[in-house]
Amino acid sequence: MNKGILLKACVCVFFSVVLLCEALPTPPPGTDPKRGGLLGQRTCSQGLYPSARLCCLNCPAGEHQVSPCSSDRGSSVCSECPMGTFTEHSNNLHTCLPCTRCRPDQEEVQPCSPTNDTVCRCKSGYFCALEQPCEVCQRCRSCKDGEALVKSCTAHSNSECAKTPTPGTPTKALWWILGVSVFAVGGVFCVWVYKKRNPWLTCLPSPSPGHSQQGATGHGSLEIAQNAHNVMVDIPLLPSEEPRSDGSVNEDDPGLGSSSSETSLTVQMPPPPACPVVFRCPSARNDDDSLLVPLNGEKSLKLCFEYFHVDMESKVHKRFFRSLDLSDNAINNANIEDRVYELLGVWLQREGQVATLHHLLRKLRDLDQNRTADSIVEKAIDNGHYERVVIPPLSGKSDE
Template sequence: MNKGILLKACVCVFFSVVLLCEALPTPPPGTDPKRGGLLGQRTCSQGLYPSARLCCLNCPAGEHQVSPCSSDRGSSVCSECPMGTFTEHSNNLHTCLPCTRCRPDQEEVQPCSPTNDTVCRCKSGYFCALEQPCEVCQRCRSCKDGEALVKSCTAHSNSECAKTPTPGTPTKALWWILGVSVFAVGGVFCVWVYKKRNPWLTCLPSPSPGHSQQNDDDSLLVPLNGEKSLKLCFEYFHVDMESKVHKRFFRSLDLSDNAINNANIEDRVYELLGVWLQREGQVATLHHLLRKLRDLDQNRTADSIVEKAIDNGHYERVVIPPLSGKSDE
């Protein structure tokens, strides 16, 4: 009797589950229930964005998207940014970005336009350090009694003061100049004596003082494919440069904080180097980017980029011959 009741209960449960499954909504065609997205979603190349199963052209800088394209690789319907908004790059944004308003402690250097955000800087007597986010402008330092102004305050650096030396006491700068002069004279004398003992050395070109032959200042990196060589090297900056250096590096290229902060984090290096390249045009060089890295003490990163650029056939190194003089008789 108990087995019969148990059997009937199992049959009821089975039919209840079947009826419940049939009542669930069926996912629309082309939908992957595991991923919850469209099957065959396209991956579009640079300058295009996916819409349904199409790839549409981005809207140009200064405009935003109203509606996507109706044919593959077709143009989107775009509209100009209204006053008070902008887009600096090609995009598929539905609305333009609001223009930055300078704070009370800042002054406007460049007004906002449909393709560029407002450029602000600290007012006279205030500054913001380049390596820090400019949240508040700080008051410039005033030299105290017994101090002399060494470096004036700028929009990006504080004043520098030094103690006024006591009359008759040699300054540190004077001792430094004397020390360097003695070292230079001694070095020249040693080289002269050495060449006198080894006359054959006068036939060999010598590198410029203070540099090795492999130094950027003694050689020239020549692109093998024009501007394309420079663009291909952007990948090395993306891989080798530490993220903590990004803001300082792009500020040194005179890119605004707004542009840096609004850049896509994953493609920040590519995007901002592209903005720099578009601004500089034909005068843009790999040498300039490497010099900015070295100014930030990123010599290892700069050396790695140079090595990759040469090894992958984008650039070749041409050694600049040193100035030659007549050898001693």
Template sequence: MCNKHLMVVLIILAFDLAVATDSGLETTQAGGGLENRPQRDVSCRNHQEYPHDNICCLSCPAGSYVKSACTSAHERGTCENCDFDTYTEHDNGLLQCLKCTKCRPDQEIVARCTNTQNTECQCKAGRFCAPDQACEICKKCTICKDDEVKVRNCTTISNTECKRQLSTSSNKSAGAVAAVLVLIAGSTVIVAFLKRKKKFVGEQDSQNPSEMEKVVVDSGSGLSDEEMQNKLNGRLYDSPLLEQAQAVGQQALANKEKETKQGNSFTSTAHSSPASLPTLPSAPLPAPYPHPRPVSPSHPNTRDDDLPRKKLVPLNGDKSLTDCFSYFEEVDVHFHNRFFRRIGLNDNAIKNRENLQPEDRVHQLLNVWLEKVGMEASINDLIAALLHLNQRLSAENIIAKAISEGHFEYEGKQPRDESQL
């Protein structure tokens, strides 16, 4: 029985020894602790030390980095101050400093970068970016509608809050009355216009064409008086109705005033001529407009070279172009897709941003264009694209703003000669 118990004890000891050997731990004790501890068991003080070659080195202070690590535990190696435009905010064991952040064109600098603090940026006035969202671009603050009241102003990190006003019965009745008045006024204007047009056409019809167009008949023409008069009257209606009616009406009024001044002398002169018809001379046929009507800036017939095509040159380098991106927000939204295709963006890039607000969409796609074109980006290419789409008014406004705000000037601009004033 004793032998059996002894065998069990020996088996248990042998098993424990095998487990200890497999775990990789040394069984030799020295001073009550285990020697040759693996590197994973080395623990350094947080924010005060960093591990290096199985020892702990003291961290370098904020504003510097580790140029070379320590060779003895709990000592500090060689630290080097951060260069310009780099920083470290805390004690660290970094091998190089961090690069300072650059604020975007739609942001402004709150605090400049130092060797111990990164740049602080915030959205410009009138824009915001929620801190819990990916802030790739500052969005434009919402403007409350006429039937809404402002609950909270827009800040750099939150949008405007608007609340819809509760409509009362008086407001409803006032709105109904206003709508009725607008309809009545519109109907009155239309009826008056139609009556005036009808009266005007009636007055022109009441004028006997034979009285307005009768002239001395050339007896050698081979046509009778009636055939000659019909031929002349036919010429009156070959031109556009509205322009002829206006011209004839004005001439008839002028003739009437002239007749009043001259009295009966004009009539006696007409009767004294044997070859003239026994009626008052009529107004001559109205001549067509001598000049074409002016073409509006956005008319389809406008040519690109109607606008002076002097080249714009930047006054502040690349910043001049990005500072003018907001001016392109005035481009008609119906021309957005064609404009961005014209400057070289593909449909995929345009479609991915179609759900943005028009102003944000313009700003973001212009940044995509800037990254694509790089050093060759020029505001002259953007202006040329607008002119190609017959958006001359927008192009003129953008050029005027870019020059007045001091971002661009015309190439080869000469100083003003006071002697020519």
């Protein structure tokens, strides 16, 4: 009785949920604020952007969009970037990007123009490493007493100093040469001693059981003696015995007999051990982000921007976009709700055809955001935007 009531209640709840979901309004395609219009981009080729149901041409570099086109593949209404702003590539931005202002510890190398951002560098005596976000210029290192300048300081690298060797003191290179020589001689000596104590290390052709050598000449006797020495078997060399005229054998003959002018020997040798050589190659890693291949070119990369917006924590945004060499002005002026889409779009326009998903994932992993990167990779593969190239492992074989 209780089971019947429970089953009826579950059926009622299920149908209630279905009716509620059908009653919810469905937003029109391309109006999802979180996607930032990415769905509409599926129907527009490169150099075009979606507007309603049309594909409009991007504005050229140095301009921004005022209003979209009125016909399919038509030109947008564009306006030149005002003073203090720029756009480096063709775009559909509503406003131009603000120019970077050089900090007090920097000097201006190239002023801002409508098509190029300001180029700044550290002042003389200061540097900022290229592989790190240049937030503060650091003072160049000065060589101390007993050190010599090896490399001068530049705007992107520190000075390099080395200790000055005193007269009569071996240099570092000489110590390396002596150390390598000692290890090499010691290794050769150890191998020689090991082989002397283990003669079975020598790989010899393994004769079949019961194999014998008969009718050995003087040259054959030397060969047998040499083989016997290699396998630690002592076999005496017998002198040649001339047969008598009556065909009898000399009584001093040790029982081996002789039917010709040369001694005939039968030697029983144990087979030497086999020496298999096994080559094993490490299997290739199939979890490397560089093996991801887009299935629809640049469209696959744009469709993955949604996963960065959903999975990446907001507290990581500034560090992530700084690692992509975006200026603080661009980051701070971006719309908070659409910051990820807008800044990734700026990065994509700047990089052009060299932009890859692998580059974005590597920046996340450098910031210890491995879980976020793994989630983005999984969604990109599951939704058919990317696939991973599988490299088969190389297996070694042994000769027996």
